[in-house]
Amino acid sequence: MTNTESLENVVLELRRGVIVLAALSQLGTEQYGYSLLKQLADQGLEVDQGTLYPLLRRLEAQGLLESVWKLEEARPRRYYVVSAEGKKLLPKLKKEWAGIVAVMNKMLA
Amino acid sequence: MNLIDRYVSEVGKHLPLVKGRKDIEKELRSTLEDMLEDRAQKSGRAADEAMEIDLLKEYGSPQEVAATYNPQPYLIGPRMFPFFLMVLKIVTLVVTIVLLVLTGVKIATMSPMAGPEFAKVIWDGLTGIVSAVIAAFGNIVLVFAILERFVPAAEFKMDEEKEWDPASLKKEPEPDEIKIWEPILAIVFTFIALSIFNYNPQLIGIYTVSGEKWSSIPVLTEAFFRWLPWINIGWIAEIILNGILLRTGRWNMSTRIFSIGIKIFQIVIGYFLLTGPSILAVTPASLRASGIFDTDAAQILGTMAQNGVRVLIGFIIFMTVIDVVKAIYKLITQSSSAKT
Numbered sequence: 001m002t003n004t005e006s007l008e009n010v011v012l013e014l015r016r017g018v019i020v021l022a023a024l025s026q027l028g029t030e031q032y033g034y035s036l037l038k039q040l041a042d043q044g045l046e047v048d049q050g051t052l053y054p055l056l057r058r059l060e061a062q063g064l065l066e067s068v069w070k071l072e073e074a075r076p077r078r079y080y081v082v083s084a085e086g087k088k089l090l091p092k093l094k095k096e097w098a099g100i101v102a103v104m105n106k107m108l109a
Numbered sequence: 110m111n112l113i114d115r116y117v118s119e120v121g122k123h124l125p126l127v128k129g130r131k132d133i134e135k136e137l138r139s140t141l142e143d144m145l146e147d148r149a150q151k152s153g154r155a156a157d158e159a160m161e162i163d164l165l166k167e168y169g170s171p172q173e174v175a176a177t178y179n180p181q182p183y184l185i186g187p188r189m190f191p192f193f194l195m196v197l198k199i200v201t202l203v204v205t206i207v208l209l210v211l212t213g214v215k216i217a218t219m220s221p222m223a224g225p226e227f228a229k230v231i232w233d234g235l236t237g238i239v240s241a242v243i244a245a246f247g248n249i250v251l252v253f254a255i256l257e258r259f260v261p262a263a264e265f266k267m268d269e270e271k272e273w274d275p276a277s278l279k280k281e282p283e284p285d286e287i288k289i290w291e292p293i294l295a296i297v298f299t300f301i302a303l304s305i306f307n308y309n310p311q312l313i314g315i316y317t318v319s320g321e322k323w324s325s326i327p328v329l330t331e332a333f334f335r336w337l338p339w340i341n342i343g344w345i346a347e348i349i350l351n352g353i354l355l356r357t358g359r360w361n362m363s364t365r366i367f368s369i370g371i372k373i374f375q376i377v378i379g380y381f382l383l384t385g386p387s388i389l390a391v392t393p394a395s396l397r398a399s400g401i402f403d404t405d406a407a408q409i410l411g412t413m414a415q416n417g418v419r420v421l422i423g424f425i426i427f428m429t430v431i432d433v434v435k436a437i438y439k440l441i442t443q444s445s446s447a448k449t
Binding site for chain 1 (some may be wrong): 129132133135136137138140142143144147169173174177179418
């Protein structure tokens with residue numbers, strides 16, 4: 001394994017956990033997959049579509065998201081929104097994240 | 110049918126057979142159409158086929174896209190893998206031992222053999238083991254791949270997932286532990302018994318010598334040899350059990366049950382040997398015929414031998430029954446302590 005490959009793998013691992021939190025945080029208001037992807041990218045978090053869409057389905061299967069099909073501009077779109085359970089979980093995840101960031105900042109300073 | 114439609118149905122073909130497949134296709138189509146519209150707007154012209162091709166190329170091959178929706182990319186996943194390895198090792202060991210025994214039996218029955226013939230038996234034996242192990246491997250993989258898909262994760266917990274207590278390190282060695290020489294001795298002696306009773310039964314006899322000539326009276330009757338195939342099954346099962354014990358180093362639930370099964374099987378055979386025609390060929394008549402003993406001595410010794418062998422069989426059955434009771438008791442206490 002070359003250095004760039006291992007760097008890519010570590011970065012991938014780091015981002016994987018973050019995407020869940022990012023998606024949950026943005027789905028307080030309902031959005032369809034592609035609009036969420038764009039919104040995350042606008043804020044600086046580029047997520048691969050092959051990662052995001054299956055992730056949304058998994059989070060829905062876990063009960064953290066809810067989804068509904070809506071017909072707009074003659075095109076059906078699947079809208080996702082944080083479920084009641086997801087709403088309960090989100091503050092805990094935020095706190096956890098803040099803790100990790102604080103610890104890592106101190107460690108890396 | 111436009112390119113996006115064809116692309117979506119191609120992805121659908123590669124999706125795992127899960128519910129929501131149509132839903133995934135529908136969502137993918139809607140996403141791709143959104144993206145295409147976005148691109149058309151940015152470039153300031155209507156979407157055309159070239160734009161579609163670019164988009165689909167970027168989105169990735171249908172196989173790759175379908176794979177991202179596959180929640181279970183493993184044939185045998187990490188939660189099953191340690192158990193899979195354990196079963197694989199045990200089965201490989203047992204298959205190898207059984208086939209080695211069979212090859213040994215073949216060599217014993219065919220002897221004397223010429224060199225090439227002998228080499229052929231060895232070669233057949235080895236290739237037989239290789240193909241049997243490969244077949245066993247395939248079957249185990251198949252079974253575990255099915256389990257992986259149909260046994261919910263919650264119902265399958267490996268031992269390691271139980272809470273581990275560091276205090277277990279300090280415990281005295283348990284009675285469940287096995288000294289390594291015990292199964293080795295058991296295997297060796299069972300092999301010897303197998304080969305003598307099956308291939309050299311003439312060795313079991315009373316030897317007399319008169320002048321230059323050795324002669325022997327057979328000790329075992331036809332009745333014994335009728336039961337021999339069943340006795341062999343018990344012995345081979347014991348060899349397998351000891352092979353497993355050698356590997357695991359301790360008694361556990363399954364080896365105990367296996368052992369109890371063998372013992373009950375042997376008790377049943379013992380019962381038939383005890384109640385059926387005598388297995389001992391040493392009778393007053395045969396002793397008289399040998400010419401060593403006079404009529405009275407032959408009568409007394411012969412009767413003693415006949416009664417003695419039945420007492421002996423009865424005693425062995427009795428001891429085996431005690432062993433079974435002890436093993437069942439251990440099994441019960443073991444499983445009830447495991448639950449608490």
